[in-house]
Amino acid sequence: MAKKIFVAATGQNCGKTTISISLMHQARKKYKRVGFVKPFGPKVLLYDDLMVDMDALLMARAFGLEKDIALMSPVALHKDFTKDYLAGKLDDLSLSDCIVEAVRELEEKYDFLIIEGAGHGGVGAVVGLNNAKVAKLIEAPVVIVTESGIGKVIDAVHLNLALYQREGADVRGIIVNKLIPSKKELTRKYLKQAFQSSNIEVIEGFNYSPILANPTLGHISKLFDLPLQGDLNEKSRIIHNIQLGAASSQRVIDGLEDSTLMIVTSSRDELIVTLSSLYHIPAYKEKIAGLVIAGHGPVSEISQQIVHDSNIPYIRVEETTADVFTALSDDVAKITFEDQEKLDWIMANAEQHFDFQAVDALL
Template identity: 25%
Template sequence: MEKGIFVIGNDTGVGKTVVAGALAAAIKAQGINVGVMKPISTGARETGGKLVSADARYLKEIVGSKDDDDLVNPIRFKPALAPTLAARETGIKINLDKVWEAFKELNDRHDFLVVEGIGGLMVPIDEHLLVADMARKMDLANIITCKHCLGAINHTLLTVECAKSRNIRTKGIVINMLDNDKEFVSEIEKYSSLPILGTVPFMKNVSVDNCTYGDIVEYFRHNVNIPGIIRRGI
């Protein structure tokens, strides 16, 4: 069995949180002890004197995680900016030791970890590292989420290329917000040479902001290759 997955996106706003959450819950439904993590979030809201990220809250709720916010989402910023820009604006240095410590603790607590990436692979996370370096260091199987829209073939293939050139082990692609476009799917499959692990339509009652999931976990259990994702190897 894999020890977890790192969900990367071809962009921000493509459904990483929705896909990571639904995968985590569908894997948990197989009787596996699953933990979730969003290492760095920006655009967090202040609630009761604490910063809370909508992504971390969604991931925790959908999987029923009891882990503390400081483990699930060790670094959070209020400005809705790229991490290094949010750090500069707030004057708070990004301390990645917090991420590695939380990652280790969550790995000890759980048999399988679902980690949501930040934006795309080339997003800087401190003075020296990119999200791609974080993905490498965590050494989990990677899954690319892409959103069906004009321009997505280019962005997805750039992401695949970047993952390949940096030796990031990628299991396959989940295509989000796809209603009926077999040509798009076959184009992504052909040029990426990666398996399409599932396609997900726009689903009503799914909202990260409102923390609602509708029927998405059931959908993933029956329409996404969950056994292939859990199984060790690519």
């Protein structure tokens, strides 16, 4: 039977998927066969006629596990799933059995199995499941991933811990992620003190990194559900800055920062032409990640031709620049299998900054 670990979290966007990728990458150096499963997932994609969780697909594509994708996502909560469940349309479907059977089969195939939860401990309760219940159901030791801090971490972990303890799940550690380097020593010291009496191990995750937090061009394309045009090889490029092209062309160019996504209205022909022309120059290509051309008005024919000839990546949207900027500011970018630059960064840094042995020793 496989060694297994349930990767839980105190909430969304703690870096749970980053930790799962790190575990997978490092476990493969020690164990011959390493598998992954997302017992239930609310964010689904269509893959080979199957509705699967996007994190399961990420792991399958990144680590060559496509043959097991159906087992890796036994319960995919599609758009109307919860409504159908509450309406009694799925009474003949045992979600628990689907999960148990998938995990049992994966345990027989692999030496080490990573089980990733969905959000905080209570997610899934609407369909008769939750992360804590699933962890107990499959008898998997739990580590809880949390964002950095002291008071808020202790509060969030205890809030989740109460549910895991009620369900009888075995929580063995917490992984503190998105650490602030200057506060790391104090954070570790006080958290170890806080959880010492609970026999819960405190393990350091990654330092906060804008590389992981920032979106890619491909992600922006999906956010607006519009095609990325121009150089499609740049779709995994990470955007470090988002700027509004509201000033004069010269001031906009002078203010360009590293890997900037420029939001420009469709009537700003001179700025669109200037940015497209500068994209050919290596020094400026480092600064110009791409364009979002916004607004109802058409781009002039000559400007559109220059944009096309420059091969600059761009997305054409009809919303106003203000609406686009708000949407981008409110968005949280999740890692997908297409984000190769982020995946490479995680795996390279996992070897230096994430203590797999400390996690492995808990199991």
